[in-house]
Amino acid sequence: MAAAPITAPPIKPYPVIPILEAGAMAGTKSFPANAQIQEALGFPGELVEDWHDKAIDKMGELLGKYRSLKVYLDACVHCGACTDKCHYFLGTGDPKNMPVARQDLLRKVYRRHFTWSGKLFPKLVGAEDLTKDVLDDWYSYFNQCSECRRCSVFCPYGIDTAEITMAAREIMDSIGLGTKYTNEIIGKVHKVGNNLGLPGPALEDTLSSLEEDLKEETGLDIRIPLNEKGAEVLLITPSADFFAEPHVYSLMGYAKVFHAAGIPWTLSTYASEAANFGMFIGNYGQMQKIATRVREAVLDLGAKRLVVGECGHAWRAAYSFWNTLIGPFDFLDPNYPVPQHICELTYDLIQRGAIAFDKSANDKYVVTFHDSCNVARGSRMGGMPGGQFEIPRAIVRAVANKFVEMYPDSIREKTFCCGGGGGILTDDLMEVRVKGALPRMEALQAVVDSDGVNFMATICAICKAQFSKVLPYYKFNMSMVGGVHQLVGNAIRLGPK
Amino acid sequence: MTTGTVFFALLLYAATLLGVAGLAWRIRDYARTPAPLKIPTTPAPTTTGGVVLRMMREVFLFESLFKANLWIWLFGWMFHVSLALVLARHLRYFTEPVWFWVGWVQPFGMYGGLAMVVGLAGLWARRFLVERIRYISTPSDHLMLVLLLGIGISGLSMKFLDHTDIVSLKAFALGLILFDWQPLPAHPVLYVHLFLVALLIGIFPYSKLLHAPGLFFSPGRNQSDNPRERRHLADWAAKLEKAKL
Numbered sequence: 016m017a018a019a020p021i022t023a024p025p026i027k028p029y030p031v032i033p034i035l036e037a038g039a040m041a042g043t044k045s046f047p048a049n050a051q052i053q054e055a056l057g058f059p060g061e062l063v064e065d066w067h068d069k070a071i072d073k074m075g076e077l078l079g080k081y082r083s084l085k086v087y088l089d090a091c092v093h094c095g096a097c098t099d100k101c102h103y104f105l106g107t108g109d110p111k112n113m114p115v116a117r118q119d120l121l122r123k124v125y126r127r128h129f130t131w132s133g134k135l136f137p138k139l140v141g142a143e144d145l146t147k148d149v150l151d152d153w154y155s156y157f158n159q160c161s162e163c164r165r166c167s168v169f170c171p172y173g174i175d176t177a178e179i180t181m182a183a184r185e186i187m188d189s190i191g192l193g194t195k196y197t198n199e200i201i202g203k204v205h206k207v208g209n210n211l212g213l214p215g216p217a218l219e220d221t222l223s224s225l226e227e228d229l230k231e232e233t234g235l236d237i238r239i240p241l242n243e244k245g246a247e248v249l250l251i252t253p254s255a256d257f258f259a260e261p262h263v264y265s266l267m268g269y270a271k272v273f274h275a276a277g278i279p280w281t282l283s284t285y286a287s288e289a290a291n292f293g294m295f296i297g298n299y300g301q302m303q304k305i306a307t308r309v310r311e312a313v314l315d316l317g318a319k320r321l322v323v324g325e326c327g328h329a330w331r332a333a334y335s336f337w338n339t340l341i342g343p344f345d346f347l348d349p350n351y352p353v354p355q356h357i358c359e360l361t362y363d364l365i366q367r368g369a370i371a372f373d374k375s376a377n378d379k380y381v382v383t384f385h386d387s388c389n390v391a392r393g394s395r396m397g398g399m400p401g402g403q404f405e406i407p408r409a410i411v412r413a414v415a416n417k418f419v420e421m422y423p424d425s426i427r428e429k430t431f432c433c434g435g436g437g438g439i440l441t442d443d444l445m446e447v448r449v450k451g452a453l454p455r456m457e458a459l460q461a462v463v464d465s466d467g468v469n470f471m472a473t474i475c476a477i478c479k480a481q482f483s484k485v486l487p488y489y490k491f492n493m494s495m496v497g498g499v500h501q502l503v504g505n506a507i508r509l510g511p512k
Numbered sequence: 513m514t515t516g517t518v519f520f521a522l523l524l525y526a527a528t529l530l531g532v533a534g535l536a537w538r539i540r541d542y543a544r545t546p547a548p549l550k551i552p553t554t555p556a557p558t559t560t561g562g563v564v565l566r567m568m569r570e571v572f573l574f575e576s577l578f579k580a581n582l583w584i585w586l587f588g589w590m591f592h593v594s595l596a597l598v599l600a601r602h603l604r605y606f607t608e609p610v611w612f613w614v615g616w617v618q619p620f621g622m623y624g625g626l627a628m629v630v631g632l633a634g635l636w637a638r639r640f641l642v643e644r645i646r647y648i649s650t651p652s653d654h655l656m657l658v659l660l661l662g663i664g665i666s667g668l669s670m671k672f673l674d675h676t677d678i679v680s681l682k683a684f685a686l687g688l689i690l691f692d693w694q695p696l697p698a699h700p701v702l703y704v705h706l707f708l709v710a711l712l713i714g715i716f717p718y719s720k721l722l723h724a725p726g727l728f729f730s731p732g733r734n735q736s737d738n739p740r741e742r743r744h745l746a747d748w749a750a751k752l753e754k755a756k757l
Contacts, residue, residue, distance in 0.1 A: 035643055080748060082545040083731045089538075090726030093653050094588065095638065095645040096580035110647045119648065132652075132718050140719075141650035167553045169580030171570065171588075172723055173732030175553065299548065299749070335550045335739045342743045352740050392554055395737055400555035400562075428555060429579075 021446045023488040024106060024453050026460050030424075032099045033108035040109040041151075045158040046443045048193035055202040056301065059191035066190040067145055071128050073189045074121075074182070078129065083178040088125045090172045091115060097166040097176075102431045103159055106450030111156045114166035114176040120152050121183050150192075157183040158194055159447050161439050162295065162328075163388035163432035180437070181297025188296055196441035201292050204305050209254035209288035218284055221257050229267055233509055237274045239266070239282065242316065246281035248273070249313050250357070251289045251333070252324025253476035261497040262479050265325050268500030271507045272361050275370045280322075286312035289329035290476065294336070295438035303340045306332065310341040319348040322355050325498050327387035327475030328436060330356055334394040358474060359396050361503060362406045365413050372506040377415035380470040382502065383462050384408055384420070385455065385482075386430035387475035401427075407474055407499050414506040419466045425458035433473075435481025448481060449488045456489040463491075472499050517696040520706050521688060527710035534717030535725065542729040548746035556737035563736050570733060583638065591631030591660075597624030598667070605678075605685040622671065629664040632657055652719065659708055666705040676702045 050060025063069055078085050097114040099105065104112040111117060119141065126133030126142035133142030143149060162177035187193065203212040213221075222239045229237040240246060256266040273280045286308040293302030313321055321344070323333045333354045338344065344353040352359065364370045384407060396402040404427045412418055425431050434451030462468040473479060473496060482496035557563050569575040574592075577585045601621020603614045636657045639649045670676050676699040687694035696702075715721070728734060745753075 032644070035647060079545060080548065082542060082547040082729060083551060085545050086542055086726045086729045086731075090720075090723040090730065092720045092723050093645070093648050093650065094577070094584055095642065095648060096577050096584055098644040098648065100580070110644070113644060113648065115648050130718065132715075136652075138651065139655070140652045164553060167732050169576055170732075171574055171577040171580075172727045173553055173570075173576065173730040175551065175732050178551070300752075303752075338739050338743045339549060339745055339749065354740075393551070395554055395556075400558060400737060403554070428553075 021449050021488070023449050023456070023485075026453070026457050026489065028461075030105070030454065030457060033105065035110045036108040037110055040103075040107050040112060040159060040447065041155050043159065043444065043446050044155050045194040045196060045439075045441060047154075048195045048198040052195060052199045052202055053188075053191060053193050055205070056188075056193075056198055058188045058193055058198070062191045066150070069190045070145055070150075070186050071124075073186045074125065075129070077182050077185065078125075081178070081182065083175065084182050087118070087172075087174040087178055088122050091118065091122065091174055094171065096169050096171060097174075100166045100169050101160075101176075102163075102165070102434060102454045103161070103447060103451045106434070106453035107447070111152065112159060114170075117156050117160055118174070118176055118179045120149065120156060121179055124149065150187075153183055153187060154192055157187070158438070158444070159451075160437060161388070161432045161434065161451070162437035164392040165388065165429065165432065168392060168428050177437070178297075181295075184295070184438075185297040188298065193296070194438060194441075196443070197292050197295050197438040200290075201296075201301055201305070204288050204290075204292070204308075208285050208308060210290050210292070211254045211257070213254060213257065213287065215284040218257060218287060222282070225263065225267060225270075229270060233271075235274070235509055237267075237270050237509070239270050240280060241282050242284055243279075243281040244316050246279045246316065246318055248278055248280035248320045248322050249286075249316055249318035250280055250282055250322050250324060251286055251309055251312075251329075251354075252282070252357075253289045253326040253329055254287055255476040255480060256324055257287075259476075259480060261483065261494065261501060262325075262476055264501035264504060265498030266500075268498065268502075268504030268507075269324060269357055271504050271509060272357075272364065272370060272500070275507055275509055276364050281316060281318065283312040283316060285315070289323055289326045289333065291329060291332040292438065294328055294332050302332065302336065306337055306340045309337070313347070320351050320355065321347060321353055322357055322360055324357050325474040325476065325500060327389040327477060328393075329476075330474075331389035331393035356396050356406075358407050358410055358499060361500070362397070362410055365410065371508045372414045372503075373508055374414060374416050374506055376506040377502050378417070380415060380502070381417040381419060381466055381468045382411055382415050382470045382472055383418070383459070383468045384411055384426070384499075385433070385471050385473040385478060385496075386426055387473055387478050388430060388432045388436055390474060391428055391430045404428075407472075410499055411472055411502060414502045419462050419468055421458040421462050425454065431455045431458070433475070433478040433481040434485060436475075436477050440477050440481055445484075449485055452481070452485045452489070456485075456491075459491070460489070469495060470502075471496050472502055473497075474499050513693065514695060514698060516698050516703065517684070517693065520696050520703070520710075521684075521693050523710045524688060524706070524713075527714035531713040531716045538717045538722060539725050542725065546746035546748060547731045547735070548749045550735055550737075550739040550744050551731050552735040552737050553732040554737055556735065558737050560736055563734060567728065567733060570727060583634070587631045587634030587638070589631075590627055591635065594624040594628035594631060597621045598628055598664075601625075605682045606689060608682075608686060625664060625668050625671065629661060629668065632661050632664060636661070656719065656721075659712055663705060663708045663712065666701050666708065670699075670701050670705065674699075674701050
């Protein structure tokens with residue numbers, strides 16, 4: 016059957032909660048991982064014969080390891096506060112994309128097998144056996160969640176659907192049901208060191224051609240060093256920064272910042288990836304294995320500081336989890352936070368007057384800022400709660416004259432996911448991605464109409480890739496999206512002061 | 513001793529035992545289950561004091577729910593605050609002499625009873641009227657509201673319509689505490705009221721009423737945001753780390 020062309024839902028002048036369309040997205044499934052991909056990660060190659068019992072056992076194991084899972088499965092009262100908060104629900108109208116309904120797919124099986132009420136009175140409390148149909152629903156809908164945590168902001172008990180999705184994906188992986196997109200990428204990181212599977216020599220070529228571009232643009236020898244021992248900073252950045260557009264402009268922006276501030280820095284081939292897709296599948300071991308490359312690289316290169324480039328979930332993994340997974344970092348310079356976000360570094364330099372800007376270089380832009388979900392709701396920058404909102408905005412204001420905010424329910428902790436996070440950024444889920452972007456596109460349309468916004472800055476590789484692809488569906492120019500350090504790179508004053 | 517007295521005395525003991533023991537078991541279980549990663553919903557307080565404040569705002573003001581939906585917040589908050597007042601008012605049956613503040617709170621407890629029923633009715637109406645909430649409601653979601661409404665309405669009708677002998681009732685209540693049983697007034701509405709209350713206490717730890725202790729154990733709300741400053745390591749993760757070295 017030929018796939019129908021995907022069309023974007025109409026943009027409305029104000030947000031409208033859709034009428035339920037049961038089953039609308041049930042058939043939209045991420046491509047399953049093949050046996051080779053699965054087995055490379057130590058998962059079964061295909062759905063195991065005794066999948067039911069294995070899945071229930073795994074659920075029991077996770078309930079003993081994660082308090083979040085246990086409490087969140089128990090605590091929900093079906094109050095409905097989260098029902099209109101998920102961008103995938105708002106874009107698709109499928110009721111199983113409401114956070115509570117998505118959770119209930121797992122919760123009903125939990126109740127059936129792990130609670131007295133569900134064992135004794137299943138119908139009464141909405142408990143159900145894990146049938147093949149339920150498993151199919153798991154595969155569809157737990158792979159239509161970007162783990163963005165927006166629902167958790169509004170839940171009176173802080174129930175975080177991301178934790179439920181991660182558990183469900185871990186259960187599915189353990190019985191042989193992984194997704195091609197995420198698991199193939201994890202395999203590449205283990206093998207090559209980055210999500211793209213870009214080998215060392217190719218990376219070297221790419222970076223030297225970028226150095227040539229920088230020379231052409233500025234007339235200066237701005238370096239993008241690789242594997243340089245003894246550099247002060249090891250920068251860990253998403254591999255998309257090495258060649259994808261608009262990501263690469265941010266990489267050149269970082270290079271200019273380091274150059275202007277005179278900070279010796281380096282990238283690493285071995286740890287040429289900030290992204291950590293182990294988080295998407297909720298697998299502690301995979302997450303740790305990916306992060307361990309970073310620890311090994313920083314020790315090997317003898318760097319004193321660890322800095323992370325523009326990537327949302329990577330910053331959550333780095334900020335919130337690295338110390339747990341691969342810490343302690345007592346061998347690094349204690350005068351700087353470990354790890355430090357590139358925005359923290361740049362902001363600090365601005366505060367100290369170590370770098371300066373010609374803001375008029377960005378006068379062609381009216382800029383708005385899209386908060387990336389994992390930065391907004393899963394991490395922090397600077398010393399104060401909410402620094403993750405203030406610092407990138409302060410940078411944008413420092414480098415551009417025209418800055419406009421989108422409407423309050425779509426920014427900061429209430430920001431809408433781009434629609435491509437959490438392992439959804441794959442062509443086989445294009446329909447989910449296009450529809451899930453609707454709330455952000457509506458907020459963007461409003462400031463385009465009111466203020467002529469023509470640039471949406473963000474600090475996430477996935478946001479950048481997702482918007483580049485999805486903006487045209489909504490009749491926007493794909494180059495409207497770019498990084499904060501792209502703007503920094505445009506405006507920074509280089510050369511002698 | 514009438515059959516009614518014996519039945520209700522035993523029922524209330526059994527319900528309390530079931531409720532308290534079950535709750536203790538759940539809380540122990542939550543407390544012993546590790547939280548291996550730092551996952552507060554940010555922006556989050558960076559200190560324990562800040563976390564206590566955040567938690568108090570959630571417990572007393574329903575801060576997150578307020579951000580989410582004003583109608584649910586209004587009915588939900590009204591119900592919970594009213595229930596607290598009603599419970600405070602009921603302390604007069606268990607204290608002799610009645611504590612000063614319990615005497616003071618009596619009229620508020622009465623209004624609380626009325627507001628509680630209004631709040632519950634509002635919450636129940638949403639389960640019929642709002643399509644999204646109708647979709648997620650299970651029979652037990654409805655029955656829980658029916659149970660609470662039944663308790664509220666039976667209680668109010670003893671106040672406003674069909675009085676029971678509250679002096680004997682108090683003797684019965686104190687007798688339960690002191691293990692010195694006194695006769696319970698044979699009053700049908702009171703029987704209904706007590707039966708439903710016993711049911712509520714008994715099912716507390718086996719139902720969604722676990723949201724009450726659950727909130728305190730929710731990592732999204734009870735963790736401080738300081739992963740860079742302090743290394744957070746669960747036991748099983750530490751063992752994993754040791755095994756690798």
